[in-house]
Amino acid sequence: MREFSKGQKIKVKSGGELEVIEKLGEGGQGIVYRVSYNGKEYALKWYFVNKLKDHKRFYMNIENNIRKGAPTSAFLWPVEITEYFEGSFGYLMRLRPKEYEDFSKFLRAKVHFSGINAVINAALQITTGFRVLHNKGFSYQDLNDGNFFVNADTGDVLICDNDNVAEYGKAFGIAGKCRYMAPEVVTGKKKPDIHTDRFSLAVVLYMLIFVNHPLEGERTLKSPCLTEELERKFYGIEPVFVFDKNNPQNRPVENLHRNEIKLWSLYPDFVKEAFQEAFSRESMIGNNIEHRVTEKKWQEIFIKLRDCLAECPSCNNETFLNLSQPESKCICCGKVITNPFVLKVKKNEIALMPSKKIYACHVIYDSEDYNQAMGEVVLSRSVPAVAGLKNNSGRAWTAVASNGVSKSYESGQVIKLMKGLKIRFGNDNDGEIL
Amino acid sequence: MGLYDETVEVPRRTMVLFFVVDTSGSMNGSKIGTVNSAIEDIIPEIADISDSNADAQIKIAALQFSTGAKWLDSQPVSAENFVWNYLDASGVTDLGEACLQLNEKLSRTAFMNDATGSFAPAIFLMSDGEPTDNYRYGLDKLKQNNWFRKAIKVAIAIGEDANKNVLAEFAGNSEAVIDVTSPKELRKWIQFVTVRASEIGSKSSNAGSNSDSGSNEIETKQDIMIQEIQSQKDDIEWKEENPFEDDDSLQW
Numbered sequence: 264m265r266e267f268s269k270g271q272k273i274k275v276k277s278g279g280e281l282e283v284i285e286k287l288g289e290g291g292q293g294i295v296y297r298v299s300y301n302g303k304e305y306a307l308k309w310y311f312v313n314k315l316k317d318h319k320r321f322y323m324n325i326e327n328n329i330r331k332g333a334p335t336s337a338f339l340w341p342v343e344i345t346e347y348f349e350g351s352f353g354y355l356m357r358l359r360p361k362e363y364e365d366f367s368k369f370l371r372a373k374v375h376f377s378g379i380n381a382v383i384n385a386a387l388q389i390t391t392g393f394r395v396l397h398n399k400g401f402s403y404q405d406l407n408d409g410n411f412f413v414n415a416d417t418g419d420v421l422i423c424d425n426d427n428v429a430e431y432g433k434a435f436g437i438a439g440k441c442r443y444m445a446p447e448v449v450t451g452k453k454k455p456d457i458h459t460d461r462f463s464l465a466v467v468l469y470m471l472i473f474v475n476h477p478l479e480g481e482r483t484l485k486s487p488c489l490t491e492e493l494e495r496k497f498y499g500i501e502p503v504f505v506f507d508k509n510n511p512q513n514r515p516v517e518n519l520h521r522n523e524i525k526l527w528s529l530y531p532d533f534v535k536e537a538f539q540e541a542f543s544r545e546s547m548i549g550n551n552i553e554h555r556v557t558e559k560k561w562q563e564i565f566i567k568l569r570d571c572l573a574e575c576p577s578c579n580n581e582t583f584l585n586l587s588q589p590e591s592k593c594i595c596c597g598k599v600i601t602n603p604f605v606l607k608v609k610k611n612e613i614a615l616m617p618s619k620k621i622y623a624c625h626v627i628y629d630s631e632d633y634n635q636a637m638g639e640v641v642l643s644r645s646v647p648a649v650a651g652l653k654n655n656s657g658r659a660w661t662a663v664a665s666n667g668v669s670k671s672y673e674s675g676q677v678i679k680l681m682k683g684l685k686i687r688f689g690n691d692n693d694g695e696i697l
Numbered sequence: 698m699g700l701y702d703e704t705v706e707v708p709r710r711t712m713v714l715f716f717v718v719d720t721s722g723s724m725n726g727s728k729i730g731t732v733n734s735a736i737e738d739i740i741p742e743i744a745d746i747s748d749s750n751a752d753a754q755i756k757i758a759a760l761q762f763s764t765g766a767k768w769l770d771s772q773p774v775s776a777e778n779f780v781w782n783y784l785d786a787s788g789v790t791d792l793g794e795a796c797l798q799l800n801e802k803l804s805r806t807a808f809m810n811d812a813t814g815s816f817a818p819a820i821f822l823m824s825d826g827e828p829t830d831n832y833r834y835g836l837d838k839l840k841q842n843n844w845f846r847k848a849i850k851v852a853i854a855i856g857e858d859a860n861k862n863v864l865a866e867f868a869g870n871s872e873a874v875i876d877v878t879s880p881k882e883l884r885k886w887i888q889f890v891t892v893r894a895s896e897i898g899s900k901s902s903n904a905g906s907n908s909d910s911g912s913n914e915i916e917t918k919q920d921i922m923i924q925e926i927q928s929q930k931d932d933i934e935w936k937e938e939n940p941f942e943d944d945d946s947l948q949w
Contacts, residue, residue, distance in 0.1 A: 367749055367750070367751040370706070370707045372705050372706040375699070377701075379700055382701065439903055440752065440902070440903065442752065442901040444903070474701075474707060479708070486814060487805045487809060488816070488844060489814055490817055490847045494901060494902055519813065529700070580699070
């Protein structure tokens with residue numbers, strides 16, 4: 264197949280022609296070009312048609328995905344497909360903005376997250392993307408370090424290579440990388456589906472947060488040559504999590520797996536326990552492979568993690584507060600921090616440090632939206648030691664003091680924080696200041 | 698200072714790409730010239746593949762053989778730092794000696810000594826002639842080396858005089874031997890094999906999960922490489938070119 268040069272025109276199925284501007288890159292499956300179509304610029308992925316096992320079926324699958332539309336805006340989803348041209352075809356998607364970097368660059372330590380907040384945001388966005396995708400009846404099938412991009416400052420995520428996405432029960436036999444595949448896919452017992460996606464998601468989340476591979480430690484390092492047979496063993500037949508609760512044979516190696524050794528010691532237990540469950544023998548190769556940690560559970564964990572994230576008053580770095588205790592220790596400078604007021608609402612406990620935001624998932628009784636801020640902790644301008652919760656929700660909240668006196672606060676007004684105060688957010692969703 | 702400012706690279710394995718180049722007298726002229734420029738030009742692409750790959754880094758080692766065999770560097774060099782020094786051609790074709798030298802370096806105490814471990818190497822042999830030494834002894838020895846056995850192995854037979862049987866024995870399969878008859882073809886194949894062997898060799902494999910046979914046999918990286926060579930041989934665009942168009946300018 265020839266490479267297109269600038270000015271090459273190709274018919275788009277829904278009408279009109281695209282025009283090639285330049286080549287952006289090449290992968291195992293095809294070439295990506297920057298093109299213009301209907302006055303806008305897009306990325307065109309053009310296939311090596313001989314690399315597709317059943318290109319007609321593949322074409323129809325992409326058409327179907329275009330019809331169904333992107334699950335969330337985090338997906339660089341196919342928006343148009345071309346007609347067959349010189350025996351092959353391609354699809355159009357949004358161009359990736361340049362502030363988004365390959366995830367592999369984070370793993371290569373060429374790019375670093377701005378901080379924990381960005382990491383949590385990235386984890387939430389990937390998790391949500393997969394949750395919506397799965398709820399729509401799709402599975403992704405081939406999640407690995409090559410198919411998502413992350414903004415290091417904000418943690419915003421773009422998921423690409425959505426051409427392999429297929430509806431429940433369909434699979435395309437993707438030539439994936441077993442470092443990221445579920446054990447039962449590695450061993451060939453199963454084709455990729457939602458359950459195997461969940462395993463790959465856990466691998467990616469672990470690598471995002473702890474910046475090492477969950478199954479690579481002392482045991483895997485002992486093999487000087489990682490052959491295909493050994494890959495099948497380490498990722499398929501007998502995978503062992505580096506922090507497995509019961510099996511210590513694959514622990515991280517000092518001076519080599521430095522990131523996870525450091526970061527694991529700093530993250531709260533509820534995060535670590537979730538990964539220990541996701542990579543338990545039961546969940547990897549035992550009876551729980553169809554009951555792996557769900558996206559919903561990961562979402563709850565990362566929202567909880569964000570709720571207890573605070574800035575240390577001494578060193579100004581991010582730290583986690585242990586809200587079950589009256590005080591916490593900064594993970595950075597080690598100084599003791601007196602815990603601030605805590606808002607308990609639904610299942611959440613939010614550390615009300617200055618500038619901390621609360622979100623729709625906290626204040627709206629049936630919302631899971633963790634993105635839309637609804638309130639923020641502010642300090643009084645006249646008495647800076649006094650903190651309040653500013654209502655930015657667009658509706659009135661009612662504060663009820665411990666003596667029963669109540670007052671309504673419109674959007675834009677600030678409720679002074681007091682221990683024992685109840686805040687009625689509406690629809691029987693009541694919060695309490697602890 | 699952020700908690701993530703000081704993260705270090707996730708340990709990568711190493712994949713060594715070996716060029717084993719016949720520099721006997723018959724390679725002199727446009728053959729060795731094409732080999733030199735094709736490899737020199739493709740190295741930056743290999744450096745890019747290595748740089749963007751979180752699974753493994755790529756290192757390069759080159760062995761030339763004619764009268765005797767000689768390594769170009771004392772250790773494999775990372776693709777980013779590798780410089781191709783132009784080879785000259787003279788002497789006989791001591792393939793057996795090359796096999797012995799390769800066997801010696803394919804060892805954890807020699808070239809395969811990375812602390813973070815390796816993937817199996819990719820070994821790329823180019824030759825235009827008949828071995829002049831006792832190649833059988835060296836090749837048999839090499840074939841018992843486990844690194845060699847697990848490696849991706851490809852050979853290019855340059856011109857009509859190359860002994861394809863010996864090359865097939867080296868590569869383990871006649872389908873892993875590529876015949877070329879023009880400098881243009883030679884250049885294309887060198888670059889294709891270098892890139893694809895590097896990509897396949899340096900990435901975590903699918904460990905056979907993609908095999909349709911339903912059997913428990915693992916589709917190896919070598920199998921995938923051979924499939925790619927076959928499909929490239931079938932590629933219309935490559936076929937359409939007249940392999941003889943350079944004939945007038947050739948002297949070999």
